[in-house]
Amino acid sequence: MMNIYYDENMPYVADFFGGMGQLFPFAGREVDAEQISNADVLLVRSITQVNQQLLARNPRIQFVGTATIGVDHIDQPYLASKNIAFSSAPGCNAISVAEYVISALVICGEKYQRDISELSVGIVGAGNTGTRVSEKLAALGIEYKLCDPLLERSGDERQFHSLEDVLACDVISLHVPLTREGEHATYHLLDANKLSRLKPEQWLFTACRGEVIDNNALLSMKQQGHGLTLVLDVWEGEPNVLQPLIEYTDIATAHIAGYSLEGKARGTEMLYQALCQHLEIDPTITLDKVLPAAEVSEFELTSDADSIMRNKLIKMVYDVRRDDAIFRSQLNEIGFDNIRKTYPVRREFSSLSIKAGEYNASQQLMDLGFKLK
Ligand SMILES: NC(=O)c1ccc[n+]([C@@H]2O[C@H](COP(=O)([O-])OP(=O)(O)OC[C@H]3O[C@@H](n4cnc5c(N)ncnc54)[C@H](O)[C@@H]3O)[C@@H](O)[C@H]2O)c1
Numbered sequence: 001m002m003n004i005y006y007d008e009n010m011p012y013v014a015d016f017f018g019g020m021g022q023l024f025p026f027a028g029r030e031v032d033a034e035q036i037s038n039a040d041v042l043l044v045r046s047i048t049q050v051n052q053q054l055l056a057r058n059p060r061i062q063f064v065g066t067a068t069i070g071v072d073h074i075d076q077p078y079l080a081s082k083n084i085a086f087s088s089a090p091g092c093n094a095i096s097v098a099e100y101v102i103s104a105l106v107i108c109g110e111k112y113q114r115d116i117s118e119l120s121v122g123i124v125g126a127g128n129t130g131t132r133v134s135e136k137l138a139a140l141g142i143e144y145k146l147c148d149p150l151l152e153r154s155g156d157e158r159q160f161h162s163l164e165d166v167l168a169c170d171v172i173s174l175h176v177p178l179t180r181e182g183e184h185a186t187y188h189l190l191d192a193n194k195l196s197r198l199k200p201e202q203w204l205f206t207a208c209r210g211e212v213i214d215n216n217a218l219l220s221m222k223q224q225g226h227g228l229t230l231v232l233d234v235w236e237g238e239p240n241v242l243q244p245l246i247e248y249t250d251i252a253t254a255h256i257a258g259y260s261l262e263g264k265a266r267g268t269e270m271l272y273q274a275l276c277q278h279l280e281i282d283p284t285i286t287l288d289k290v291l292p293a294a295e296v297s298e299f300e301l302t303s304d305a306d307s308i309m310r311n312k313l314i315k316m317v318y319d320v321r322r323d324d325a326i327f328r329s330q331l332n333e334i335g336f337d338n339i340r341k342t343y344p345v346r347r348e349f350s351s352l353s354i355k356a357g358e359y360n361a362s363q364q365l366m367d368l369g370f371k372l373k
C-alpha cells in the first residue's frame with residue numbers, strides 16, 4: 001500500500017486518493033524531511049519548498065504533485081535528476097482568479113463611480129489566468145491589451161502589445177509566474193522605475209506572486225502621495241506582509257484569488273488524474289461526484305438583466321470586499337496562513353443558474369460564466 005502525504009489544506013483528498021493508499025496530512029509550512037521520510041507520494045501546496053533538503057531522507061518517493069498553478073516552490077531539476085515524477089495543476093484555479101479580478105473591477109468601478117465598460121485593461125501574462133480574465137473582460141465589452149513576449153514568440157496568434165503599452169492602460173492586471181532568470185524574468189518586473197511611470201488615476205491589480213512588484217518601492221511611492229488605486233492579493237515575502245502598505249490599498253486579500261471551492265478541488269482532481277496516469281490506472285473519481293451544490297444555486301430574473309443586475313449577480317456570487325474585510329481585521333489576530341486555512345467557501349459564477357423565463361438574461365451573463373436555466 002502506498003503512503004500518500006498531503007497538505008492538510010487540500011480539499012477532497014480522501015475522496016480522490018482514499019482508495020489508492022494510506023493518507024497522512026501535514027502542515028505545509030512546517031513539514032520536514034523526517035516527517036515524510038516514508039512517503040511514496042507527496043502532495044503539496046505553494047507554501048512547501050520541495051527540494052533536496054525536504055526529500056533528503058526519503059529513498060522511496062516516486063511522485064510529487066502540487067495542487068497549484070505556480071511552481072516556483074518546486075526544484076524541478078532536482079526531481080528530474082532523481083527520476084521522481086512531477087505534476088502541477090495548470091489552470092486549476094484560473095477561473096477563480098478571473099472572477100476575483102472581475103469582482104474587484106466592479107467594486108472599484110462603484111467606489112470611484114467609473115463606468116467599467118469605458119476602461120482599458122492591460123493584462124501582463126496571457127496564460128491560463130490572463131486568458132480567463134480577457135474572456136470575462138470581452139464578455140463585459142471591456143477593451144483589453146495583452147503582453148506576453150513568450151507566447152508572442154511561440155506563434156500565439158492573438159494580438160500582443162509591449163509592456164510599456166500595456167502598463168499605460170487604465171487598469172493593469174498582473175498574471176505572470178515568478179521567475180528570477182532569463183530575458184523575461186518577472187522578479188520585481190514592476191520596480192521603482194516602472195512604478196514611477198504609472199499615473200495616479202490608474203488601477204493596479206495583482207493576483208500572481210508578490211515578488212513581481214517591489215513592495216517597498218510601491219509603499220514609498222504611496223507614502224509620497226501617489227494616487228494609484230491598488231488591489232493586492234499577493235505580497236512580497238508571504239506570509240510576512242509589508243503591513244504599512246495595507247492602508248494604501250483599496251482591496252487587500254491574503255493570496256486567495258484562486259481559492260474558489262471549484263479551483264481548489266480542481267487542483268486535487270488534476271493531481272489524482274496525474275497520479276493515475278503515472279501508475280497506469282484508469283481514474284474513476286470525477287469532480288462532479290465530489291462537489292456539493294452551492295448554497296444559492298438558482299436565481300430567477302423578474303426583469304431584463306441590465307448592467308446593474310449583472311453587477312448584483314457578480315457580487316452575490318463573489319464580493320471581494322468580504323475577503324478584504326477578513327484580511328484587515330484578522331491579519332494581526334490569526335496571521336496570513338490562518339486566514340487562508342480558514343477561508344470561507346466561495347463558489348464560481350458557474351454555480352449559479354439564471355432562470356430567465358420571459359426576460360432577457362443576455363448573452364453577457366453566460367459569457368461571464370453564469371449558467372442559463
Ligand atoms: N493569487 C492566486 O491565488 C493565484 C492563483 C493562480 C495562479 N497564481 C499565480 O499566477 C501565475 C500565472 O498563472 P497562469 O495560470 O496564468 O500561468 P501560465 O503559466 O498559464 O501563464 C503565465 C504566462 O505569463 C507569461 N510570462 C512569463 N514571463 C512574462 C513576462 N516577463 N511578461 C509577460 N508575460 C510573461 C508566460 O509566457 C505565460 O503565458 C502563476 O504562476 C502563479 O504564480 C496566483
Ligand SMILES: O=C(O)[C@H](O)[C@H](O)COP(=O)(O)O
Pocket residue numbers: 009044045046047067068069070071093255256257258259
Ligand atoms: O499558484 C497557484 O495555483 C495559486 O497561487 C494558489 O492559489 C496557491 O494556493 P496555495 O497552494 O498557497 O494554497
